């Protein structure tokens with residue numbers, strides 16, 4: 147290292163790099179406002195890694211390189227909390243919240259009371275112990291008194307500071323929740339399913355499974371995140387209120403939920419709970435209610451605790467999204483790629499206002515692991531737009547009459563042979579009507595070619611009567627053809643024909659998506675559309691070219707190549723062209739919203755997905771939370787708390803009409 151004259155200088159550079167990396171890490175993972183590019187960050191990180199490997203004597207436990215350094219453990223040690231981690235009494239009814247307020251008022255006399263409202267994050271409670279500002283222990287809540295020492299695993303979570311910013315108290319215990327973002331959970335489950343590994347029933351289980359990994363390298367690969375909401379011991383610092391604590395936590399480098407609020411009356415607390423319940427599906431993390439805390443610490447102390455729950459706080463939960471029901475049957479669905487998916491047919495139950503009558507069992511391995519049998523009583527969960535899941539089987543309710551289910555060796559639809567690819571069984575029938583039906587349904591769906599009126603029943607008949615053998619055949623259907631179908635009148639037939647005709651003019655992104663290439667969803671399709679001029683270019687793209695596009699990985703690239711290698715693809719594309727299907731290229735010049743970030747709140751008259759697509763087609767981005775980086779907040783009817791946040795940050799707020807005008811729809 148010729149650049150450095152002595153060890154002292156090397157040590158100095160190492161310290162400097164650490165500071166820089168800590169700072170940029172904070173900008174990126176906590177504030178979501180990076181100041182440098184990923185490449186620059188990587189360069190700093192590599193420089194530090196190199197110096198530390200040459201001079202290991204300068205490695206410290208709080209170095210950013212130590213997030214994933216540790217070896218697998220045999221088992222977790224235990225950790226005793228210096229102050230027990232309490233649990234919360236929970237209520238679900240509004241009157242119970244009024245009663246809580248009354249109890250608090252009675253105990254405190256005629257004093258003013260303020261309440262802090264926080265979202266109740268559905269993850270796992272953790273305690274992080276910082277000595278002189280450095281993270282020394284991270285542990286689970288356990289039974290409240292003793293938890294498991296999962297320090298190595300928590301260190302891999304980027305939004306958990308290894309070293310605090312600003313003040314470094316001799317001792318600070320930070321409490322909060324580790325969780326897995328919903329979007330990341332879906333991705334993880336998809337990957338696990340493909341690899342034949344155990345999938346998780348919900349983001350909470352995924353977070354728990356990831357934190358309790360003996361190998362920290364596995365935890366490091368899992369997308370976990372952390373919100374801080376409280377403190378245990380804090381030596382050398384007194385806090386007057388919970389609100390002050392939350393602000394302090396932000397100051398020293400933690401993420402605190404942007405939904406936290408301070409209120410003067412319980413009525414406002416209840417209103418806010420109702421508002422947050424409305425927008426819960428828009429958040430990228432699961433919350434199962436709100437936590438209401440008396441703000442003043444002195445009042446909290448006077449109220450005290452009773453049987454391990456504080457009298458100064460409650461959890462006001464949302465309507466449950468889990469229900470018990472019975473499995474009436476297990477059937478097999480054949481998807482558009484031929485994959486056989488076992489599906490549980492359930493006795494219909496209402497979950498959060500929606501009737502659930504089916505739940506996916508994903509694949510054979512999952513079915514076996516969960517050991518779901520026909521006749522079983524099960525716990526079903528519906529979370530946001532995640533497909534309903536069977537969380538567990540209530541084995542104690544078994545009578546012995548339950549029937550096990552075996553996956554068929556032949557396709558239940560076309561009778562062709564079924565091949566096993568890892569955990570997935572796939573029908574190899576080239577003319578399998580189930581695959582064709584699914585492909586056509588996908589092709590015609592709203593977000594693909596958007597052929598209105600061409601519903602499931604019509605598609606099924608068209609396939610069953612051999613009237614279409616690929617999606618392009620739709621464009622050659624006549625009035626006479628359609629009138630042969632059951633329950634088809636001239637009016638509906640005309641509507642369908644018009645919709646088919648209208649779909650001849652589409653966008654490049656929609657057409658790519660409509661083709662149903664494996665692993666190419668809407669987002670990837672629009673990436674491809676803006677990267678390639680036309681279908682020919684895309685068809686001729688090489689593997690290297692594809693993987694050089696950001697966000698396109700090896701698996702997706704391989705799948706695209708395979709798709710275009712297939713001779714039936716050529717035929718289909720030619721037929722679509724003959725049918726007069728034309729698309730507008732995604733022109734650079736049209737990217738009028740390039741670099742702009744939008745956040746939606748409240749109801750607007752077009753579906754969210756459509757609004758999102760509009761923005762993305764014009765080069766913009768849609769985010770689920772408001773920050774200083776947000777350019778526009780589109781406020782519809784009954785806007786949620788994002789509106790207040792936007793006002794607070796001075797972000798431009800527009801209504802639906804203005805949004806439509808911006809996107810050129812008006």
Ligand code: IVH
Nearest residue numbers: 232233234264265266267270271375437456
């Ligand atoms: S406070 C009084 N605040 O809910 C101290 N807990 O039953 C009790 N949780 O184990 C915890 N979000 O896992 C608190 N903003 C929040 C929370 C929260 C989620 C969880 C935590 C705890 C359980 C309480």
